[in-house]
Amino acid sequence: MRYRYHLNLAGLLYLAVTLLVGFAATVRPNNLLVWIFGLLLGLIVISGLISGGALFRISMRRLDPMNGRVDRPLVVRYAIQGGSRFIPLFDVRIREVPCANVEFADWTSFAAEASAWVLHAGPGETVHAEAVFVPRRRGRMRFDRLEARSSFPFGLIGKSVTIGKELETLIFPRTCRIREGAIEKLLGGGIGGGRSGPGTGSIGEYAGLREYRPGDSVRSVAWKRFRPDHSPVVIQRAMPSPPRLILILDLRRPTAQLRLIEGSNHREREEEAISFVASIAETSIRLGVEVGLRIAGTSMPDLPMRGGRRHLDRLQAHLAAVELDSERLDRETVIPSPNVASVVVIHVDRVDPGLGNHGAWHLLPANLVEFAERPMEVRDSAAQSRESGGSDSDDAGAAA
């Protein structure tokens, strides 16, 4: 915990006014001016005492925001408790201090500075304040130290307290909503309907009859029907079996070796590819598709095909944790057969049919515009990111 005092411009001006009044009180024998001079001096002392006393032993805690998403507000909450027994806290700003260690990419490379504001916290009372960050990139966002600053009550002398509280949160890639039709096309058979599984469950729609096999439940026997040889038959029911999709992100080629037209931003293209994968995954899971993920070229484990919100979070966390600066591995990617799941391969620069089976879809980041439900938004955000990246070239990439 580190305490510091800050003298700001308002304080200097105030000091100048105080000295002027003191000078006037010395030159003109006016007791009223002397009293005002004393009051001005007194306010300086009080300003230091109150702002210092209120922040003394302050307790600050950052509540884990779990995760954020690119271009969406990330609300970081802080629990603040005043340490003074008598002086309440007023007008305290809580802000994140950039990491002193330059080796780490701290939150400053993700989002602009944001601060939380505490109007009031009584002595020993805990209040929750929130700061809103809007991350502009995907990855692991590291918070290092917290600073509480206040120049209450008069704004003359500021006091700040810095507390080290490290925290890492994942920023999911930017996603956009994909057209339902596009997902259906990727799945081939469409989303609707279930497939009849080999097992006999006790639930589900009626699918047909088959001969009794040892081990079948007695409850599944159709007592009113018999085979011609009077052997029993059982009712076969359709088990719900959602469509399956395997997403393969092709990151085998290092960023610098991407075969893009000159002037295009390689890293940005990779990010777009990741964002494309995340968008397909998000829309697919929302439509009830089970989605699996393979990231070729990295050491990250494969994610099995699952559905549901939790799996989507896991999948996006997986994509958020991709370190593009790490070494690319030439590891063989296990590709499932077409009858198990539809395969969609997202390449960064060029389509490589060698990755994936014969029925696989091969897509490039540029195809996102065709797939997006609102193509204009995608174009705008792409242009925006290119502007922020300093590149003005347009690289459409290859078509699928």
Added chain:
Amino acid sequence: MTPLFRYRRYLRIEVLLAVTAYAVALQTFELMFILGAAALASGYVSDGPRGRYLPMWATTILAAILFGWSIFSFLENPDPASTMALVGRLGCCLAVLRLFGRRSAREDRQVILLAVVAVVGACLYSFQFLFGFLVVVFSLHTVQVIMLNRLQSGLEDARADRRGLTADLPVPPVEGASGRSPITQFRALVVGCTVVACVLATGVFLIFPRKIDAGGASLGSRTGFTPEVDLTRNDQLEQSNREVFTVEWADPQGVPIQWPQPLRLRGAVLDRWNEADRRWMTSAGRRYLRTVTTSGDPDVFVSLGAAEIGRGLYTQTVTMRSLATSRVFARWAPLAIACDQPRTFTIEPADLELEDTITGELDRFTTYRLLVDPNPSPEVIQSIAGDAIPPVRPPIFKVPGVREEAERILAENAPSLLEPLVDADEEGQWRRNRQIAETFTNYLRGDDFRYTLDLRRFVQRRGVDPIYAFLTEYRFGHCEYFASGLAGLCQSLGIECRVVTGFVAVEYDDSIGRYIVRESNAHAWVEVRTGRWSWREFDPTSSEILEALQAGRRSWADDWRWLYDRADFLWTSRFVTFDGTTQATLADRFGEFVGSGGRGAFEDAKSMARKVNQYFQLGPAGYIWLGVVALAVSLAVIAIVAEVRRRRRIREVLHAGKDVPLRRIREAAFYLDLLKAFEAAGCAKPGSTPPLMHLEKVLRVRPDVAEAARPLVELFYEVRFGNRRLDATARRSVAESVLRLRAIAEGGL
């Protein structure tokens, strides 16, 4: 609700206070009415529900016009002394103008700064009590407004941070994190800061280096007493009706009477005209100063030097109202003095000028009495003066042209007085001097001369003496000019005379049998030497003019001035006139107090008790009464503090918030005594255990206590949660039960 909910209103009050203080200091009430009304209107126009603001360009143009007006005013009268007044006026106008504009916390800070500039500027022009009161209120209010402004600034900064954010989803608005009862705690903090700031300001005020005998600044252009006659000022004097003191003039039998002539009370005596400084001064120095010390009893007179104080003397009793001065105002000729405090006075035997030495006292006297002989015999004056009165010698008055003017006046009005005296004895010479002075007095009272307080047309020119200019060119002015003219004419002809400043009492209040002396009664006249041991008053200013002036300025509010003037006296006595001497006295007393380990404080308490006793005129039994009253007040304070603490403790124990009415607290108060009984029994109840559960534990340790406490605990549940009401009888019964329980717990039963 946050502390900011009345921020705008407080800011408006801040500006109103600044405008009022400025107007009171500079006596520009038309400005107060215009700007005050505008500031109030801004509350509806700009800060009201419709929120109509002046556009930026209009604000800028109006500010430029105001600035130009101030520059023009300065160029019209380029007096450096009025610069801060113009700056203050500009500050007031701009602050009010700002109230009509769209503004953030930053602009609000500008409004506060402008208001502060206006008030600090006004401080240079006034030392009145009302202004001082307004300044103190303004200062304390400013503390609160600045604190509110900080909160507003923090809120606006947080909102600005959020406004700059763009995201795919809406960014949540700013919600200032706030704990419980922020308004109460904010107010408490404001009060704490204000008190501490006041204490520190008073500390600085006490130790600030000052000149010795500064006696407060003589600021402002207002009628009133000054111990000097300065003819360099040429502004317009405001007529002030402030009561400075009252005078009881009692005949030798002790009956208050009204004197047939205006009662001239001498304050300062000046006998030499300083041409370079253009003011009257005292030439003789203070070589013959004599000191007398009063006992503190207003009935015990101390002789000022007369061999014996005979009968047939008039008694002059002066009670100060607003004036705090070291000067003693006395009718000619004072022979003895008494004061309500033990004081040391100095007397100049040459001219019987009296002054308080103000050593060893923190404040000024409030009442003194004088034995006065209105027509003293030469022997009496001789006995007082002794060798102090210098031998007869012609005065030095070298203003060119005045002697010629004096001879011209005599040639026109009394040519015989110009002829040299042949074989005249000393008495003849004195008679001739008197005649010349009378001639000049009549001349100055003539139609050629006009009395006025407006001296703006009296242009002071380099090389032209103001007395000469008054006599020959302008022929208008106030009493100081008339007295200076008469003294100048007399001294130019070699006649010994002196200018006397003080008050002339003309307003007699029959209901109280006293003269009311106001600041507007401050006056200057001339004393001409008419004998070896006698001086005679000549007043070139007609007393009818003074009475007419005063009657014309009276208003109904003057009848209530005595109330205000009491406070004004305290303000002037304790604050305005606080100077190096008082500071040294205070330091000495503090040193004595520290050195004597509080014995001084005890003496002070005794002295105060004596004063209170004298005031109520209770005699020796008064001390007993005072002791009884002090004891009763102390007991009452202790009882109130104990009751407040007990109620707070009950609320804490019962977890009852402010919403629980006081009568319910009172009815459940026995629970606190019940807990104390448990504690006395050695089984204190933890805060987390319910009473009934605790009772079971007590049952295992002290079954006797538990059995006695059970009905009380059940009763507590009924009162606290079952809405059962206890009347006075029931409460008494419960109290007895608790007492019995306490006795059991302590092993008494």
